[in-house]
Amino acid sequence: MADTTNSAIDAPKKRSLLETLEVDTRLLGMIGAFVILCIAFNVLTDGRFLTPRNIFNLTIQTVSVAIMATGMVFVIVTRHIDLSVGSLLATCSAFMAMLQTAWLPGIFGIDLGSPFVAPIAIVLGLALGAAIGAFHGWLVGYLTIPAFIVTLGGLLVWRNAAWYLTRGQTIGPLDQNFALFGGTNGTLGETWSWIIGFVAAGAALIILFLSRRNKIAHEFPVKPVWAELSLSAIVVSAILGFVAVLNAYQIPTRRLERMFEARGEVMPEGYSVGYGLPISVVLLILVAIAMSVVASRTRFGRYIFATGGNPDAADLSGINTRLLTVKIFALMGFLCALSAVVASARLTFHSNDIGTLDELRVIAAAVIGGTALSGGIGTIYGAILGALIMQSLQSGMAMVGVDAPFQNIVVGSVLVIAVLIDIIYRKRLGAG
Amino acid sequence: MAEDRGTPLVELEDISISFGGIKAVDHVSLDLYPGEVVGLLGHNGAGKSTLIKCLSGAYQMDSGEIRIRGDKVEINNPRDARSHNIETIYQTLALADNLDAASNLFLGREITTPLGLVDDATMEAETRKIMGRLNPNFRKFSSPVSALSGGQRQSVAITRAVYFNAKILIMDEPTAALGPQETQMVAELIQELKREGLGIFLIDHDVHQVKMLCDRAAVMKNGKLVGVVDVDAVSTDDILAMIIAGKKPEHLTA
Numbered sequence: 279m280a281d282t283t284n285s286a287i288d289a290p291k292k293r294s295l296l297e298t299l300e301v302d303t304r305l306l307g308m309i310g311a312f313v314i315l316c317i318a319f320n321v322l323t324d325g326r327f328l329t330p331r332n333i334f335n336l337t338i339q340t341v342s343v344a345i346m347a348t349g350m351v352f353v354i355v356t357r358h359i360d361l362s363v364g365s366l367l368a369t370c371s372a373f374m375a376m377l378q379t380a381w382l383p384g385i386f387g388i389d390l391g392s393p394f395v396a397p398i399a400i401v402l403g404l405a406l407g408a409a410i411g412a413f414h415g416w417l418v419g420y421l422t423i424p425a426f427i428v429t430l431g432g433l434l435v436w437r438n439a440a441w442y443l444t445r446g447q448t449i450g451p452l453d454q455n456f457a458l459f460g461g462t463n464g465t466l467g468e469t470w471s472w473i474i475g476f477v478a479a480g481a482a483l484i485i486l487f488l489s490r491r492n493k494i495a496h497e498f499p500v501k502p503v504w505a506e507l508s509l510s511a512i513v514v515s516a517i518l519g520f521v522a523v524l525n526a527y528q529i530p531t532r533r534l535e536r537m538f539e540a541r542g543e544v545m546p547e548g549y550s551v552g553y554g555l556p557i558s559v560v561l562l563i564l565v566a567i568a569m570s571v572v573a574s575r576t577r578f579g580r581y582i583f584a585t586g587g588n589p590d591a592a593d594l595s596g597i598n599t600r601l602l603t604v605k606i607f608a609l610m611g612f613l614c615a616l617s618a619v620v621a622s623a624r625l626t627f628h629s630n631d632i633g634t635l636d637e638l639r640v641i642a643a644a645v646i647g648g649t650a651l652s653g654g655i656g657t658i659y660g661a662i663l664g665a666l667i668m669q670s671l672q673s674g675m676a677m678v679g680v681d682a683p684f685q686n687i688v689v690g691s692v693l694v695i696a697v698l699i700d701i702i703y704r705k706r707l708g709a710g
Numbered sequence: 711m712a713e714d715r716g717t718p719l720v721e722l723e724d725i726s727i728s729f730g731g732i733k734a735v736d737h738v739s740l741d742l743y744p745g746e747v748v749g750l751l752g753h754n755g756a757g758k759s760t761l762i763k764c765l766s767g768a769y770q771m772d773s774g775e776i777r778i779r780g781d782k783v784e785i786n787n788p789r790d791a792r793s794h795n796i797e798t799i800y801q802t803l804a805l806a807d808n809l810d811a812a813s814n815l816f817l818g819r820e821i822t823t824p825l826g827l828v829d830d831a832t833m834e835a836e837t838r839k840i841m842g843r844l845n846p847n848f849r850k851f852s853s854p855v856s857a858l859s860g861g862q863r864q865s866v867a868i869t870r871a872v873y874f875n876a877k878i879l880i881m882d883e884p885t886a887a888l889g890p891q892e893t894q895m896v897a898e899l900i901q902e903l904k905r906e907g908l909g910i911f912l913i914d915h916d917v918h919q920v921k922m923l924c925d926r927a928a929v930m931k932n933g934k935l936v937g938v939v940d941v942d943a944v945s946t947d948d949i950l951a952m953i954i955a956g957k958k959p960e961h962l963t964a
């Protein structure tokens with residue numbers, strides 16, 4: 279070996295396959311657990327769990343919690359917590375529903391069905407979410423009230439603010455364009471799904487290539503070419519496989535007939551078409567990419583992790599940790615509003631109990647996904663995988679016919695056990 | 711003696727700060743000239759770290775004045791201090807344990823790409839470059855600093871202070887976690903930086919080291935300044951006596 283001197287100090291043992299591939303063993307463990315879970319449910323349900331239909335439903339059910347979980351990662355990484363996300367979702371949902379059905383038509387004369395309704399409602403809803411989040415952040419950062427207390431108060435306040443706004447009524451139906459974000463009502467169809475799939479796969483390959491070239495330019499060690507190629511193959515087949523599965527879920531014939539009728543046409547005999555990527559899933563993917571870039575490639579993200587690792591060091595490095603707290607909670611509020619769009623669009627109405635207990639699901643998703651409550655550690659993809667595992671567990675048990683109380687007992691226990699495994703794993707690794 | 715050296719680089723004048731009832735620093739005045747190393751000695755709890763934290767922006771003094779090259783300055787936070795080219799190696803090192811060496815070195819002053827994203831590759835390359843000069847044995851560039859030994863962590867903290875062209879360097883027990891060989895490297899570094907014209911405040915418990923590296927030694931006790939002496943004019947016993955008794959020996963007070 280040419281680098282004998284280096285490796286003698288750095289890595290005395292022979293590098294294992296996993297080290298060569300530079301994959302995150304923790305991520306691998308989670309994917310493994312997820313795969314086992316899916317296969318087990320598939321066996322128990324005689325193959326009904328891993329059908330395109332169920333996978334499609336699982337994905338759209340996961341979106342709302344997963345979007346919020348990405349924000350919760352930042353909150354927990356900086357050693358805070360947000361117990362108000364479910365209630366904040368409800369307030370934003372109520373606000374947007376009232377805008378669409380009452381305020382925009384009544385006050386501004388913009389009726390339901392106008393192309394302006396959805397954009398106006400969404401923009402104002404997102405702004406409200408961010409503003410409420412920023413307010414929480416100000417209470418935590420500048421007035422130094424513990425986040426646990428601020429958001430525990432917020433849990434009550436915003437749940438009931440939503441109630442007050444709607445007088446406890448179910449508000450709907452919502453605007454048709456707004457409902458596109460809900461899942462079944464808004465999918466891209468097979469062709470566009472393939473196009474997006476190929477673009478995404480291409481982009482992933484380019485990113486892998488550029489990062490390798492960048493490393494070589496700086497004379498940093500790089501993976502062997504075969505490792506790089508297998509990683510690329512896995513990524514590309516995962517992306518295209520996902521698209522293929524969602525395309526395989528056929529829109530029911532009756533629904534198709536109605537769609538043709540709505541356009542004043544008659545459906546050709548034997549016509550069939552797949553749903554493809556739901557818009558809400560595309561939204562989640564965009565959020566995941568944006569949040570990952572923020573986490574690892576921006577100063578904001580760097581400061582979040584530095585502050586979580588050592589708040590004093592962050593302060594002494596000139597980071598304004600109070601303002602940082604405001605920004606983190608504002609982002610969390612923004613994402614709650616985004617989830618409110620998805621959740622209420624999925625129902626096509628606002629219901630008074632929307633988002634109830636979501637705070638627990640979101641925190642559980644982040645924590646199962648490897649976010650450490652002691653701060654400084656957490657990943658966006660982990661939180662999304664955590665949300666997916668939670669949702670699979672829940673719907674898998676429902677399909678198997680597990681009684682409702684037992685479902686929740688299992689989910690609660692899984693959360694505790696996942697954290698225990700994480701603690702043991704980190705101790706073994708010796709990484710604090 | 712002071713007059714013929716021109717304006718001091720730093721003048722701390724009549725600095726006081728208290729926490730609750732404790733007067734951690736009690737009307738202390740001290741100055742520092744370019745190319746000079748001033749040692750700061752005293753028992754634990756004497757107020758050394760607190761005094762220099764007023765200069766580094768970590769604490770805000772209750773009263774007193776700080777002048778840099780004769781001009782009065784306001785240092786309200788670490789950013790202010792950095793803008794005056796004051797760099798600090800804290801006793802606690804102030805590292806984010808979950809980040810790697812390069813992220814710590816550039817924390818708060820990241821190099822960014824034209825798109826405004828942090829440029830990790832360039833920062834790591836810069837870190838390798840300066841580390842190659844200060845601690846050539848350092849190899850763990852991609853591990854979080856929690857995985858480093860005490861000495862390696864110390865070199866990250868020292869590198870961070872040196873990288874950004876400090877004019878005023880504060881070192882709070884920089885060799886506390888180091889073995890003899892690494893301590894020697896820090897000593898050589900201090901001498902090199904001194905030749906480059908930096909002013910250095912060095913907090914150190916080792917009286918011999920202070921006599922060897924410093925031009926003057928300031929001794930503190932219970933928040934008060936006991937006295938400042940020229941190290942060549944006193945013996946180590948004299949300095950020890952100041953630390954313990956809390957007053958200048960008779961033959962020096964002339």
Ligand SMILES: Nc1ncnc2c1ncn2[C@@H]1O[C@H](COP(=O)(O)OP(=O)(O)O)[C@@H](O)[C@H]1O
Nearest residue numbers: 729732734752753754755756757758759760761
């Ligand atoms: N942030 C703080 N809060 C309360 N007391 C403090 C704080 N920082 C320092 N002190 C007190 O000030 C005194 C001086 O401490 P310090 O400057 O750390 O001493 P030294 O560095 O000389 O060992 C001690 O009594 C210490 O307890």
Ligand SMILES: [Mg+2]
Nearest residue numbers: 758759760801
């Ligand atoms: Mg100290």
